[in-house]
Amino acid sequence: MTKSTQTWFRRMHFILFVSAFFIFIHKITSLLYTQDEFFKATYIYYRNIITNKSLLLPFIAIYCCLFGVLLINKFKKKAEIFVTICIITGILLWRYPQILQTLTPYYEYFLLVIAMMIFIALAIEKTRKLLRKAVWKLAIWSVIIAVYTTIFFEVLIQKTDAVFLIESYWFELKASVYALKTVTDPLAFGYFVLLVVTIYVSLIKSLIFHIKRSREKETVPSKLPPVGVVIPAYNEENTILQTVNSVLKAKNVSEILIVNDGSKDKTLSLLLEVFNMRPVHKEKAMNVVKTKEIIGVYRSLTFPHLYVVDKVNGGKHDALNAGFQMLSKNIDYVANIDADVLLKEDSVTVLLQDMVRKKAIAASGLVLPKETNKFSILQKIQTLEYLTAFHISRAAYALTNNLMIISGAFGMFERVALVAVRGYKPTIGEDMFLCMELQNRRCKLLYVPDAVIYTAAPLSLKDLKIQRVRWFKGLMESLLRFKNFARNRMAFAYLEFFFVEFLTPLMLPFGTILLVCRPEILTNPFFLICATILIASYFLQLIVAIIIECKYRRGFINLSHILTFLTLPLYAVMTLVWRNDAYLDRSSRKWGSITKSL
DSSP states (O other): OHHHHHHHHHHHHHHHHHHHHHHHHHHHHHHHHHSSSSSHHHHHHHHHHHHHHHHHHHHHHHHHHHHHHHHSGGGGOHHHHHHHHHHHHHHHHHHHHHHHHHHHHHHHHHHHHHHHHHHHHHHHSSSHHHHHHHHHHHHHHHHHHHHHIIIIIIIHHHHOOOHHHHHHHHHHHHHHHHHHHHHHHHHHHHHHHHHHHHHHHHHHHHHHHHHHHHHHHOOOOOSSSEEEEEEHHHHHHHHHHHHHHHHHHSOOOEEEEEEEEEOOSSSSHHHHHHHTEEEEEEOOSSOOOHHHHSEEEESSSSSSTTEEEOOOOOOHHHHHHHHHHOOOOOOOOOEEEOOTEEOOOOHHHHHHHHHHTTOEEEEEEEEEEEEOTTTTTHHHHHHHHHHHHIIIHHHHHHHTTTTOOOOEEEEEEEHHHHHHHTTTOOOTTTHHHHHHHHHHOOOOEEEEEEEEEEEEEOOOHHHHHHHHHHHHHHHHHHHHHTGGGGGGTTTTHHHHHHIIISSSHHHHHHHHHHHHHGGGGGGGGHHHHHHHHHHHHHHHHHHHHHHHHHHHHHSSSSSHHHHGGGGHHHHHHHHHHHHHHHTTTTTOOOOOOOOOOO
């Protein structure tokens, strides 16, 4: 099964499950309103399904498939195999009822097998953590099975043609959506209001941030501490030379360390040849975090402060950890930048001055896409997106010291802070994870819009999707790991991330089903008002971000960027679909390869 086929399979399955969930809730609430005892009524309902001989075998077959998947380790992360087996089993039993007649006398043995598989599945989980994980997984899949049992088995047992089944399902779905409108309407409109309020609060906070910054009296410290730049590189032969040349021109950089993380292309050979590198002996200044084996260290004869560390591949977090430990002992600040960026000459100085003056532990600069093709609409859209993300969202969080992410493309840290948290962790979004660890220690983090770096933006929709799916997986991982943020000083920022960034993609299929089943919602005055305000707030953010950017730098934004406004609603929906893909493929930790150029 190809990657694209798996993606479409997951999307269709998710939409099917959401639609089935509406019918499931409708049936359960019907039981709630028609019976005095809800739990008793629910028990009777499922007892009637399970004790029906013709329904029992499909039900047991699906549970056997489920526990088989849980027990066989290589199938653990492949839900599509499980779902496919369930569908094939249901179709076979529906089309060939003689199988049921043959196996029905032995259903007690199937129940015994299920009990044994439950016992084995729980027994093999040796630790408390794994046991808890298994129970949660079992509970989630039990809900899924309950939903499908309620919806589909009663339909399958009718043995009618496929067209009739689809029509019956469609009418039942519409009836369920209409019956639940007293619940879904307040939730949908409440979510609308929440989004609008959140966006406008962020907009106001960001304006306050930029106004305060414009009124600050810039006092340049008399002496700036030494800074070391770490550049992790893996298969970056297309961009690494431009990146290193831009860093060599930067001011206040005492040492540059390029960490070649086991590249399979010409990254290492290009660096050694172009910058006249020779092998040297260089020990780690500290051993805080264990990293993969260092193969060799090289120093440039042309630029004595330029080093290349060649190591066994261990991932970006491992390369960053090796980098900050290999820097010389006198380095107090570490600037981490990607190997596909162009650094402005004064960016390191500006970032360092703000950190020293405001006594901050870490700081983020402004990352903007490098537009390699002036006719590319996709790159111009990304430029507007980056401006909004940094000038609005990050500025709003920085105002109240709630910044939860310092971009991996360009961020600076006190070296002692990296030591305190024991470096980067092996996560998908290592940059956000590190910042949330620092926020857990009540550190001060800054956003400095004057420090600019230009990054290589994806040139195709395929590459853009790979990048956004990876980002969202990192976001999910960090938000779920630091749930305690919802109860401390980071609560507002955390909940904003959770409701706006985390939940909005999940709301897309629910909202789509509501609109398809009840198109009259589109004529509801309150819906029209909310939708208008929400869309207007989206464009208002962009306009404000452009005005702020023009205040800092002139000439970067032009008329061609403004003309791409019309494509932004489609782009927003597309990114939401990609985030849904990240949900459905969250078990995969592969980064994927992206074509880059500067």
